[in-house]
Amino acid sequence: MNAESVVNQFFAAVERINVDEAVTYLADDVSYENMPVQPVRGKDEVRNLMSAFLAASTEVEWRVLRQHSVDNVVFNERLDRFKMNGGWLELPVAGVFEVNKDGKISLWRDYFDMGTYMDQLTALMQSE
Numbered sequence: 531m532n533a534e535s536v537v538n539q540f541f542a543a544v545e546r547i548n549v550d551e552a553v554t555y556l557a558d559d560v561s562y563e564n565m566p567v568q569p570v571r572g573k574d575e576v577r578n579l580m581s582a583f584l585a586a587s588t589e590v591e592w593r594v595l596r597q598h599s600v601d602n603v604v605f606n607e608r609l610d611r612f613k614m615n616g617g618w619l620e621l622p623v624a625g626v627f628e629v630n631k632d633g634k635i636s637l638w639r640d641y642f643d644m645g646t647y648m649d650q651l652t653a654l655m656q657s658e
Contacts, residue, residue: 533629534599537606540635541592547584553577557634566644576638589613602629610642615657619650 536555543552553573562576563569570579590612597606604627612619621642628637
């Protein structure tokens with residue numbers, strides 16, 4: 531399976547809000563780097579973080595707007611959408627993924643604006 535297929539299958543599992551399946555696409559020593567915050571290292575730590583941020587979502591859509599891969603590196607521009615409290619949080623994201631020789635994601639790095647995320651999250655949580 532090529533790198534792009536691995537990333538696409540990972541996204542599909544995330545969209546199903548199936549964290550257990552999603553982490554099967556990650557290397558044991560994966561580094562998950564949301565660029566505005568500190569990196570999270572290791573599959574178990576990423577599982578914990580994913581479980582926490584997906585827990586409030588009833589639906590998830592990661593719309594890939596553009597994607598390109600070179601060897602084992604996948605670059606994409608996305609609109610990550612999370613349905614919470616009846617509304618949608620929409621976050622523009624640029625992602626970089628490295629897939630190791632075992633076909634597992636060893637680096638997941640997302641670039642996004644934390645202010646955009648927090649403003650929308652606050653508004654959605656106040657609508658409870």
